[in-house]
Amino acid sequence: MKPKFLKVLAAAALPLLFAGCSQVTTTEKPQESTPESAQVNYDVKIDFPEDRYPLTAKHIKDAVEKGEDPICTIDREGADENRKLSLKGVPTKPGYDRDEWPMAMCEEGGQGADIEYIPPSDNRGAGSWVGNQLESYKDGTRVFIEVQ
Incomplete structure (x- = not known):
């Protein structure tokens, strides 16, 4: 995973680099309340259902507030290695799963x-x-995941 500094730098630089471009790769513009890091290009947005999965939703919100990226670049082939790296040194706890954000299936994980x-x-x-x-999106698709 790249250092967070590079992610922040890239998030700030990308809009400047592509300011003169006429093609937009987003399918939907982020709302005003969207975290600054998500105001970079993404291909699709999904609204994560907080009412169905409240503890996972809280984890996503907390992680994003701490600086993790709300955008997931799908990388299914890298999921096993990402999971191994993210969970290294984090002990299991009876009765609980170790939830990761960004998810292992994300390039950012x-x-x-x-x-x-x-x-x-x-x-x-x-x-x-x-x-x-x-499931219908190809690897490389950038997904903005917003808790709703």
Whole structure:
């Protein structure tokens, strides 16, 4: 995973680099309340259902507030390695899953991801929901995930 400084620098520089371009790669503009880091280009936005998976939603919000990226660049092939790197040194806890943000299936995931202990029903339900939402998108698709 790249250092957060480079992500912030890239987030600030990209709009300047492409200011004169006429093609927009976003399908929807972020709302005013969108975190600054999400105001970079993305391909699709999904609204994560806080009412269905409240503990995972809280983890996503908390991680983004701490500086993690709300955008996931789909990288299914890198998921196993990202999971291994993100969970390294984080012990298991009986009755809980170790939830990662950014998710292991995201290019942004891996070493340095924010980890939270979440009950399996919430965490696995959330993972299944996200997987279903993203199954038709190819690797490389940039997804803005907003908790609603």
